Amino acid sequence: MEKKIFFNCSHIEDGLFPGQRKEILSEFKSYALLHDLRDFDGKKVAAFHLHLKGPALTWFNTLSERSKESWNAIEVLFEEKFTNFKNHSAMAMMEGQIFNTLKLGKSQQLEDFHSQILEKGNLLHKPDHEVLARFIEGLPEKMAFFVRAGQPSDLSAALTSAKMAETCGYREMIFENAVSSSPTEQSEISNLKSQISSLTSAINQISTSKHDDVNNSTSQPTKHDSEVKNCSEFASLTNEIAKLSKNVSELLISKIPQASTNSQYESPQNNFQRRQQYQYPNTNTNSNCFKCNFPGHRKRDCNWNGFGQTTSYKCQICHQTGHTAFRCKSFKPNQENYQYPTDTRPNRSGP
Incomplete structure (x- = not known):
């Protein structure tokens, strides 16, 4: 049974590393050696073509016919495209x-x-x-x-x-709100797309020039003028990349939702006091009393005597919420109880 080695380049670009790609290329060479596929008879290039998939197949179809005639040229171009980045600035x-x-x-x-x-x-x-x-x-x-x-x-x-x-729930997204598609943002996005298109065309132009240099390397050495031209193209490409990165950063920063500068300094007590300003004067008996801060009555009708702390209990004498019967104005203790409010029992002497 023949051993088939497939170059799934969707995995090459997403999950495989340069060393793994070299291993795949080495396996194909072993496959070609096993089936006696030589470098100059065209069968090795054809077998390599049949084993390509995805973006690698698209890349192979864009090569010139002259590049496809030699396996050495195909190998150099493949390594330059997928494994070697030292000379691919x-x-x-x-x-x-x-x-x-x-x-x-x-x-x-x-x-x-x-x-x-x-x-x-x-x-x-x-x-x-x-x-x-x-x-x-x-x-x-x-x-x-x-x-x-x-x-x-x-x-x-x-x-x-x-x-x-x-x-633990610490994953929170920075851009939780939906991004509004205003005309200004649409124009910025269109501008970025145009810059990406120009950048892609520049990369393709440089890549094409490199392919031509590989094809002509056996017959003519590289000239100084072509090196100067490539340097200028790389310089312009660097400027395009810097401009594109700056615009993308500015666009992303402008879309970050800005929190209110005042809301973070407002406590719940301040919010409650601000709401109370809009409720006065108010004839609604369900609003809070400005004395005991409980609903059901007005300040002028409040029977809390002002001592101690208010509570949510209802007074058994006046039936107002906010104080107990002991703190009610209607409560009239005797002299002994008034002197000893915490203990209503008479003093005892003796064993």
Whole structure:
């Protein structure tokens, strides 16, 4: 039975690392050697074409016919596209921008976000501490604080702490409110889309020029003029990326819901006093009394004597809420009880 090796490039771009892609390419070479597919007879290129899927198949179909004639050219272009970023400054800059702006989505799983951070970090050869810091910074504020408090030693420990924080309810989204689609925001989004289109076209132009250089490398060396042209193109591309990142940041910051500056300093007592200002004067007997602060009567009719603290009990003498019978104005104690309000029993002497 033939061994079929499929290059699922949706996984290449989402979950596999450059080392794993090299392993897949090495497996295909073993497959070609097993079936005696040579580099210059065209069968190896055809077999490679049949084993491609997804974006890799689209990439292969965009190559020129001259590039498809040689397996060596196909191998160089494939490594440059999917495994080697040292000489691919445009893609390296784009991946770096994506890595620095990764955030946990509103409905995104933590495992998916962890895979994105790990994939981009390995793609850019980032050290472990930078990958860990980027993962924590991409989390919501309360969840990130919970993870930092646990002092994780590696990315796996940080993922475990993030899952615990999510279980405890610390996952809160920054953009909970629906984004309004005003004409100004629509124009900003259209402007960003146009910049992305220009940026994509610039990357495609540079990539095409690199493909031509690979095809002509066997017959003609690279000239100094082409190097100067590529440097200028990379400089313009860098400016476009910086402008695009700045505009995206400004657009996201402008959409953050702003809390009221006065509401955070207002206590419940201040809110209650402000509501009371609009209730006076009020003839409604259900409003609170301004003396005992209980409903059912007005201040001028309040029978609380002003001593002690008010209570929610109803007086058994005047039937007003806010004081007991002992604190009622209608209560008239005798001289002995008035002197000893806490103990109504007469003093006793003797054993």
